[in-house]
Amino acid sequence: MRTKERKKTGCSAKSSKLSRTDGIIDATNFKVPLNESVNRVYRLIRVAFQERYMSMDTMVLEHMMNPKNYGTLPTANAEGMGKNPQNGEKVVIYIHVKEDEEKPYIDEITFQAIGCTTTIVAGSMLTEEAKGLTLDGARNLVAATMELLEKLPPEDAACSEMVALAIQAAVDTYEKRKEEGDYPPITYQVTNDCTPKEEAEHENGTH
Numbered sequence: 001m002r003t004k005e006r007k008k009t010g011c012s013a014k015s016s017k018l019s020r021t022d023g024i025i026d027a028t029n030f031k032v033p034l035n036e037s038v039n040r041v042y043r044l045i046r047v048a049f050q051e052r053y054m055s056m057d058t059m060v061l062e063h064m065m066n067p068k069n070y071g072t073l074p075t076a077n078a079e080g081m082g083k084n085p086q087n088g089e090k091v092v093i094y095i096h097v098k099e100d101e102e103k104p105y106i107d108e109i110t111f112q113a114i115g116c117t118t119t120i121v122a123g124s125m126l127t128e129e130a131k132g133l134t135l136d137g138a139r140n141l142v143a144a145t146m147e148l149l150e151k152l153p154p155e156d157a158a159c160s161e162m163v164a165l166a167i168q169a170a171v172d173t174y175e176k177r178k179e180e181g182d183y184p185p186i187t188y189q190v191t192n193d194c195t196p197k198e199e200a201e202h203e204n205g206t207h
Helices: 034-049 058-065 117-130 137-148 154-181 197-204
Strands: 002-003 076-085 090-098 105-114 185-191
Touching: 058 117, 058 137, 076 105, 076 117, 090 154, 105 154, 105 185, 117 137, 117 154, 137 154, 154 185
Parallel strands: 002 185, 076 185
Antiparallel strands: 076 090, 090 105
């Protein structure tokens, strides 16, 4: 795999489905505009990431107990990986992009992960949001998710960032394969320290 680094916002090692569109740029046909959809994902991820919260949203619990879109995809025509080089966690996204008379769109999407529960929840939610989007729409979803994750502490954000980067990597791989059919799957790495601040200070002997 070819590996590219992307700036990240952090990670914790512990821890309306949309119609086909370009998303934020054109939300006029949505029952739920993409920016609202991403905000919903952000709120749900925030709850899932905060272990100190005793209550959990029903939808988060559903994604945790019955992850959507988990597994391989025999019909995939592109794959991408998000990876945390610090702890070895990784997410692979498989997509089947369908060409139509308008724009290519993600007809099917699945994921597999070596990671914590948070990673599985984020993978389940974000793949549900990406399904049916055009490639531009998927890029917008990734960009909006990354921006929203900046509001979380670094150690809480990287698991979902890893999923978002894997989606971006799959889309980019698809584009590369249009020019070079056997182009290998792209990997994007998160780079910031995902160790919680308190643990990092303890390990460094600072307080």
